[in-house]
Amino acid sequence: MPPSPDYLPFHPNPSKPEFTLPTGTWDAHCHVFGPEVEFPFASERKYTPVDAGKDKLFELHKHLGVERSVIVQATCHGADNRALVDALNASNGRYRGIATVRPDVTKEQLDELDAAGVRGVRFNFVKRLVDATPREDFLQIVDLIKPYGWHIVVYFEAADLEGLEQFLIDMPVTVVIDHLGRPDVTKGIDHPDFLRFRKLVKENEHIWVKVTCPERLTVAGPPYEDVVEFGKIIVEEIPDRVIWGTDWPHPNMKSHVPDDGKLVDHILRVAPTKKQQQALLIDNPTRLYDPEN
Numbered sequence: 001m002p003p004s005p006d007y008l009p010f011h012p013n014p015s016k017p018e019f020t021l022p023t024g025t026w027d028a029h030c031h032v033f034g035p036e037v038e039f040p041f042a043s044e045r046k047y048t049p050v051d052a053g054k055d056k057l058f059e060l061h062k063h064l065g066v067e068r069s070v071i072v073q074a075t076c077h078g079a080d081n082r083a084l085v086d087a088l089n090a091s092n093g094r095y096r097g098i099a100t101v102r103p104d105v106t107k108e109q110l111d112e113l114d115a116a117g118v119r120g121v122r123f124n125f126v127k128r129l130v131d132a133t134p135r136e137d138f139l140q141i142v143d144l145i146k147p148y149g150w151h152i153v154v155y156f157e158a159a160d161l162e163g164l165e166q167f168l169i170d171m172p173v174t175v176v177i178d179h180l181g182r183p184d185v186t187k188g189i190d191h192p193d194f195l196r197f198r199k200l201v202k203e204n205e206h207i208w209v210k211v212t213c214p215e216r217l218t219v220a221g222p223p224y225e226d227v228v229e230f231g232k233i234i235v236e237e238i239p240d241r242v243i244w245g246t247d248w249p250h251p252n253m254k255s256h257v258p259d260d261g262k263l264v265d266h267i268l269r270v271a272p273t274k275k276q277q278q279a280l281l282i283d284n285p286t287r288l289y290d291p292e293n
Helices: 054-064 082-090 107-116 135-148 158-169 192-203 228-237 260-270 274-289
Strands: 026-030 068-072 095-099 118-124 151-155 175-177 207-210
Touching (some): 026 054, 026 274, 095 107, 135 151, 158 192, 192 207, 228 260
Parallel strands (some): 068 095, 151 175
C-alpha cells in the first residue's frame, strides 16, 4: 500500500523557533514511521504514512532545541513496537516510549519494552484509526502493566468522552489524555462539552493532559488563534499535570503542513509565564517519565 494520497508529508524545512526552549525540554508526543523496508507497517493499518524514521526525528529535535522525548507508538505499526524500540535504544537513554500491546503480550516482552524505556501503553478509541477493542482487553492490559509503574495514554474524540468518562475515572493507573481531548474549538471553552472535560481533569488527580496539536484542532488554520484559549485554560487549571509535544511527523494531516518551529512558538501563547513553561516542558514530563532524575 503506497502512502495515502490525501496524507501530507512532514515539513521539509521547519523554521527556527523564535522561542528558545529551556534546557531539558521534553517533546512528550511524537512518532517514528518505519523506514518501511526495515520496519514494515501493519497490515491492519487505516493509513500508510511516508517514512519518518529515528534519524529524521533526532535531527528535528536538535533543530528545535529539544533534549528529551517520548515516542508514541502509532497505529500504522500496530502492536509491532520494533521501530519504537530501535529509536529508544539509539537515543542513549534520553527518550522514553509509549507502546501498543495486546492482552496476549508476555512478561518477557514487557520486560524488554521496559528495559528499552517504555513507560506506558496507548489506548486508541478514534474509530477512523482503529477497529473497536473490547473494554475487557484494555482492563487486562492495565493489570499486566501496573506492576511496571506504567501509565496509559488515551486518544479519543470529544464526542466520545461521555462514554469513556467513568472508564477513565476508575483507572488504577495514571491516565494521560492526548491532544486536549480533541475539543470542537468552534464551541468555546465554556461550552458544556469542554466544561465536562475540564471538570474531569480537575477532579481526578491521576488524569493528565497533553497540550498538543493545535494544527489538528484548528478551524482557522495557522497561527491557530482559535485553539489558544483551550490550551491556556488547561495549563492554568491543572498546571502540574500538563505536558507538551510536537506530534511530529503529523500523521493524517490534510489541511496544511505544520511548521514545527511555529508549533514551538505556540507554547508562548498557552504557557506565557516562565513558571508555566518550566512545568509544562521540564518538571511535569520528568516527573512522569524519568522520576529517578
